Amino acid sequence: MKERYFTDERKPKKRIIEQVSIDCVIFGFYDNQLKVLLLKFKGLDAWALPGGFVFHNESIEEAANRILEDRTGIRNIYLEQFYVFGDKNRQFREVHEEVMYKNSIHPQDNHWLFQRFISIGFYALVDFSKVTPELDDISEICGWYDIEDMPLLSFDHPQIFQKALETLRSSLDTKLVGFNLLPEMFTIGELQSLYETILGKKLIRTNFQRKILSLEILERIEKKYSGGSHKAPYLYRMDVAKCEVFLKTHF
Amino acid sequence: MKERYFTDERKPKKRIIEQVSIDCVIFGFYDNQLKVLLLKFKGLDAWALPGGFVFHNESIEEAANRILEDRTGIRNIYLEQFYVFGDKNRQFREVHEEVMYKNSIHPQDNHWLFQRFISIGFYALVDFSKVTPELDDISEICGWYDIEDMPLLSFDHPQIFQKALETLRSSLDTKLVGFNLLPEMFTIGELQSLYETILGKKLIRTNFQRKILSLEILERIEKKYSGGSHKAPYLYRMDVAKCEVFLKTHF
DNA sequence: TTGGTATTGTACCAATTTGATACAATAGTC
DNA sequence: GACTATTGTATCAAATTGGTACAATACCAA
Numbered sequence: 299m300k301e302r303y304f305t306d307e308r309k310p311k312k313r314i315i316e317q318v319s320i321d322c323v324i325f326g327f328y329d330n331q332l333k334v335l336l337l338k339f340k341g342l343d344a345w346a347l348p349g350g351f352v353f354h355n356e357s358i359e360e361a362a363n364r365i366l367e368d369r370t371g372i373r374n375i376y377l378e379q380f381y382v383f384g385d386k387n388r389q390f391r392e393v394h395e396e397v398m399y400k401n402s403i404h405p406q407d408n409h410w411l412f413q414r415f416i417s418i419g420f421y422a423l424v425d426f427s428k429v430t431p432e433l434d435d436i437s438e439i440c441g442w443y444d445i446e447d448m449p450l451l452s453f454d455h456p457q458i459f460q461k462a463l464e465t466l467r468s469s470l471d472t473k474l475v476g477f478n479l480l481p482e483m484f485t486i487g488e489l490q491s492l493y494e495t496i497l498g499k500k501l502i503r504t505n506f507q508r509k510i511l512s513l514e515i516l517e518r519i520e521k522k523y524s525g526g527s528h529k530a531p532y533l534y535r536m537d538v539a540k541c542e543v544f545l546k547t548h549f
Numbered sequence: 550m551k552e553r554y555f556t557d558e559r560k561p562k563k564r565i566i567e568q569v570s571i572d573c574v575i576f577g578f579y580d581n582q583l584k585v586l587l588l589k590f591k592g593l594d595a596w597a598l599p600g601g602f603v604f605h606n607e608s609i610e611e612a613a614n615r616i617l618e619d620r621t622g623i624r625n626i627y628l629e630q631f632y633v634f635g636d637k638n639r640q641f642r643e644v645h646e647e648v649m650y651k652n653s654i655h656p657q658d659n660h661w662l663f664q665r666f667i668s669i670g671f672y673a674l675v676d677f678s679k680v681t682p683e684l685d686d687i688s689e690i691c692g693w694y695d696i697e698d699m700p701l702l703s704f705d706h707p708q709i710f711q712k713a714l715e716t717l718r719s720s721l722d723t724k725l726v727g728f729n730l731l732p733e734m735f736t737i738g739e740l741q742s743l744y745e746t747i748l749g750k751k752l753i754r755t756n757f758q759r760k761i762l763s764l765e766i767l768e769r770i771e772k773k774y775s776g777g778s779h780k781a782p783y784l785y786r787m788d789v790a791k792c793e794v795f796l797k798t799h800f
Numbered sequence: 801t802t803g804g805t806a807t808t809g810t811a812c813c814a815a816t817t818t819g820a821t822a823c824a825a826t827a828g829t830c
Numbered sequence: 831g832a833c834t835a836t837t838g839t840a841t842c843a844a845a846t847t848g849g850t851a852c853a854a855t856a857c858c859a860a
Binding site: 502509512524526527529 | 817818819820821825826827828829
């Protein structure tokens with residue numbers, strides 16, 4: 299059930315924690331490119347990360363999951379907080395006003411959304427092939443953009459995105475989060491391509507293969523992938539239990 | 550100037566962001582032990598991390614610094630956010646009530662402190678030798694405790710402390726934060742001892758020395774340390790500029 | 801003064817890990 | 831059935847790390 303936030307009232311309709319928001323950076327991987335899910339506000343040339351607020355009766359993690367579902371239709375994915383954006387002047391009256399006008403709302407001067415907000419950043423990793431973004435009622439686009447070629451974001455969302463990307467990079471090896479961006483079964487080649495785009499550099503194929511397999515967190519599926527006019531690679535599946543053991547013993 | 554929070558009013562005296570708090574885990578290193586700074590509430594057997602709230606006219610980083618100074622007298626130290634604690638039921642009416650009673654305050658039933666709070670965790674690293682903790686007016690002890698032998702904390706502060714410690718551990722190598730716990734000049738032996746206590750394991754002396762020096766972030770001071778009945782070790786100083794270069798090129 | 805003790809700085813070698821190349825195997829195309 | 835592109839694995843060199851040896855010293859005790 300989607301909630302309507304943009305009323306013209308001084309207080310939000312549903313009880314939320316005031317002056318606290320959540321913004322989500324949703325990463326996907328497709329066509330050998332790292333993608334991010336962005337929303338475009340109806341009738342405006344303004345882009346943003348999906349965000350929202352925390353209800354009184356939910357944890358911030360529950361809130362982040364709900365917000366994601368409300369605003370993009372995506373649910374049940376890897377989600378983790380990564381940073382709090384708490385600048386003194388973190389308020390965005392102008393953008394909010396524009397959005398509200400376009401939605402036929404004429405806010406009071408002390409509308410609750412005009413306050414200074416502290417935003418908790420979450421990043422999400424999804425299996426691109428399993429996701430079909432859905433529009434909410436204040437957006438006209440909800441779609442994937444190559445991180446190398448994305449529209450300029452409103453608010454302070456460029457910084458939030460940047461920090462999320464840095465966190466993703468440094469978590470690749472230490473938390474092995476990359477697998478969340480791939481389908482359940484994948485080839486080492488696909489995994490390498492994922493690592494290369496996230497890290498922004500080429501890796502030597504044979505060494506990458508040796509390294510990844512030496513972690514002993516992958517299970518080789520007997521069935522082979524087919525399609526290319528060349529030797530068929532093995533398919534692998536990540537073994538969650540082994541992965542946890544590995545992380546515990548190495549970090 | 551210290552603020553008085555524990556009035557009996559429904560709203561805090563000074564304008565703060567409601568339902569948001571900051572808790573600080575302050576680490577020090579002394580006598581080859583990792584220490585944490587804890588407060589004991591006046592007249593109660595209740596211990597806590599120094600915490601506080603965010604004013605409307607300050608960033609969360611400014612707030613954390615101010616809180617630290619208000620509650621412990623410590624200022625101008627390494628401080629970094631590490632996690633947000635946002636459980637649905639994160640409220641601590643009982644402890645707050647006890648504290649207020651002891652401070653002769655009889656709160657209304659809907660006192661603002663009884664609400665659910667989202668707390669932003671910061672960890673701080675200080676040069677133990679430069680710090681003299683000062684008492685605020687609701688505490689009767691403000692002192693250092695060995696992390697292996699500390700009192701049971703109130704609220705959810707045990708979890709907050711634990712998460713801070715994990716963050717410190719994993720940041721040792723990737724952010725080289727350890728130096729913030731030592732005086733400006735130190736020996737490699739002292740640095741090794743610091744690493745050993747934080748990581749909780751012994752390191753091989755000669756390899757540690759080689760490793761640290763190979764980072765090329767230390768400047769050897771000609772003057773030598775003296776005192777022990779053995780060969781005098783060199784003193785070193787961390788070169789902040791070189792350190793930044795190192796971190797940029799390696800992470 | 802001198803020998804003893806504890807600790808430091810560095811050298812050194814073995815074991816392991818990583819970088820880079822070579823090559824056989826093979827699925828599909830022509 | 832030859833050709834192409836890619837995969838899996840082997841291999842060797844280079845770099846890093848684990849672990850030992852040893853000379854250098856600052857102080858202490860006779």
